[in-house]
Amino acid sequence: MTSNDGGAAPTAELLTATIELGDALRELIEASVTTTAATAEVAAAAELVRAATARISAGSPRQASQLPRLDDPAEGLRVFNPVTGVAHPLAPPLVVRQEDGGVVAEVTLGLAYEGPPTFVHGGMSALFMDQMLGSAAGAAGLWGMTAHLELDYRGPLPLQQTLQLRARVESHEGRKAFITGTIALAADPEKILVEARGLFVMPRPEKQAAYFGTVTDATGRHAPPRRPGDATALQQG
Amino acid sequence: MTSNDGGAAPTAELLTATIELGDALRELIEASVTTTAATAEVAAAAELVRAATARISAGSPRQASQLPRLDDPAEGLRVFNPVTGVAHPLAPPLVVRQEDGGVVAEVTLGLAYEGPPTFVHGGMSALFMDQMLGSAAGAAGLWGMTAHLELDYRGPLPLQQTLQLRARVESHEGRKAFITGTIALAADPEKILVEARGLFVMPRPEKQAAYFGTVTDATGRHAPPRRPGDATALQQG
Numbered sequence: 001m002t003s004n005d006g007g008a009a010p011t012a013e014l015l016t017a018t019i020e021l022g023d024a025l026r027e028l029i030e031a032s033v034t035t036t037a038a039t040a041e042v043a044a045a046a047e048l049v050r051a052a053t054a055r056i057s058a059g060s061p062r063q064a065s066q067l068p069r070l071d072d073p074a075e076g077l078r079v080f081n082p083v084t085g086v087a088h089p090l091a092p093p094l095v096v097r098q099e100d101g102g103v104v105a106e107v108t109l110g111l112a113y114e115g116p117p118t119f120v121h122g123g124m125s126a127l128f129m130d131q132m133l134g135s136a137a138g139a140a141g142l143w144g145m146t147a148h149l150e151l152d153y154r155g156p157l158p159l160q161q162t163l164q165l166r167a168r169v170e171s172h173e174g175r176k177a178f179i180t181g182t183i184a185l186a187a188d189p190e191k192i193l194v195e196a197r198g199l200f201v202m203p204r205p206e207k208q209a210a211y212f213g214t215v216t217d218a219t220g221r222h223a224p225p226r227r228p229g230d231a232t233a234l235q236q237g
Numbered sequence: 238m239t240s241n242d243g244g245a246a247p248t249a250e251l252l253t254a255t256i257e258l259g260d261a262l263r264e265l266i267e268a269s270v271t272t273t274a275a276t277a278e279v280a281a282a283a284e285l286v287r288a289a290t291a292r293i294s295a296g297s298p299r300q301a302s303q304l305p306r307l308d309d310p311a312e313g314l315r316v317f318n319p320v321t322g323v324a325h326p327l328a329p330p331l332v333v334r335q336e337d338g339g340v341v342a343e344v345t346l347g348l349a350y351e352g353p354p355t356f357v358h359g360g361m362s363a364l365f366m367d368q369m370l371g372s373a374a375g376a377a378g379l380w381g382m383t384a385h386l387e388l389d390y391r392g393p394l395p396l397q398q399t400l401q402l403r404a405r406v407e408s409h410e411g412r413k414a415f416i417t418g419t420i421a422l423a424a425d426p427e428k429i430l431v432e433a434r435g436l437f438v439m440p441r442p443e444k445q446a447a448y449f450g451t452v453t454d455a456t457g458r459h460a461p462p463r464r465p466g467d468a469t470a471l472q473q474g
Contacts, residue, residue, distance in 0.1 A: 017279040024286040034298035042254040045289040049261040052285035061271035122383035123367030130360030146359035
């Protein structure tokens with residue numbers, strides 16, 4: 001069942017439990033930045049969190065060069081992507097689907113993503129746009145790593161209102177892809193609040209070997225990602 | 238002790254417990270994306286997390302328009318900033334200090350910040366640079382909101398190695414500040430891996446009123462932030 005520290009086999013039950021832990025953590029993160037509870041309650045919560053960590057820390061953690069046991073590089077499934085990963089506590093997550101020759105996602109952000117009071121942190125918009133541009137590349141059958149990213153902020157993004165994120169490949173040639181994206185309120189999608197432009201470049205074969213030559217899957221098999229920056233959790237529209 | 242849902246008074250004990258919860262959550266997040274534990278252990282961890290959420294969810298959570306009880310807008314202290322906040326589970330946190338006419342921070346990122354296998358997510362670099370540019374503005378006595386952000390990625394940032402982030406205000410005129418920043422390995426600080434340029438703009442008074450007119454502190458007192466994008470957790474160098 002286990003080999004080379006990969007841990008428990010990637011069953012449907014393990015995936016369910018892993019997603020449940022991600023969901024529970026998202027809820028606790030939001031509670032932790034908004035709570036008005038007394039000191040003793042906050043301290044008790046911290047103790048429960050330490051106990052949870054102990055429960056899942058018995059074996060060796062996976063190393064950075066080892067893909068998670070639940071990932072399927074052949075399918076582009078990455079459950080722990082920090083923006084789109086269904087099991088990643090930092091990810092809202094963005095659920096990205098193909099539509100209108102590009103990709104689109106709707107998301108409502110809580111106070112965990114706050115920058116200026118009541119608004120989304122400007123850097124969060126950049127994080128999400130980078131991922132959307134990468135997802136657009138993946139949806140177009142391309143992949144690459146960010147070489148240039150540029151954003152214009154026309155207005156602040158409110159927390160707790162549904163946002164619509166879009167991205168599409170404008171052109172590509174050889175190893176380069178030019179990709180654009182936008183963020184608007186879902187209720188007012190024509191009024192663009194954030195605009196992004198990116199150049200994504202697929203590394204040359206020798207760079208790919210240097211960057212990913214040691215990457216293995218959870219069983220220890222050599223598994224250089226075919227599309228390292230690809231469209232995680234992409235839903236076929 | 239409480240008023241208008243602000244919750245428990247901002248004592249040193251509350252700050253300690255809140256930071257401890259943030260630290261514990263950071264550790265659990267990293268464990269959750271690297272664990273090789275069995276399904277039952279992952280499920281048990283999720284249950285403990287749900288219990289922790291229940292412990293701190295008794296009262297009303299603060300609203301988006303209400304600053305956290307532990308924040309001190311007059312001092313620019315924001316404990317829940319998602320990049321620099323000492324108590325924010327999503328923040329590594331970056332500990333930003335003033336140095337050489339700008340700001341600098343060192344950070345080592347775990348697998349929670351992973352994009353392509355073994356490397357930092359490109360969008361995370363953008364998130365951190367946006368915050369560093371804002372911190373540089375704050376350190377220079379300025380503040381503003383991101384109007385334009387632009388990044389060149391010259392090489393991927395490895396996980397689990399100490400990175401050095403720098404930013405400085407290049408020029409400012411009226412409500413505008415031009416700010417640049419870099420990321421390099423702390424062990425090789427001259428070799429710039431990510432380069433950022435940003436334009437930060439202080440909103441006009443009427444915009445400030447529109448954006449922040451309803452913001453109150455934890456006691457319900459009107460408290461429009463003087464520097465909404467300011468240098469959280471800035472250490473005087």
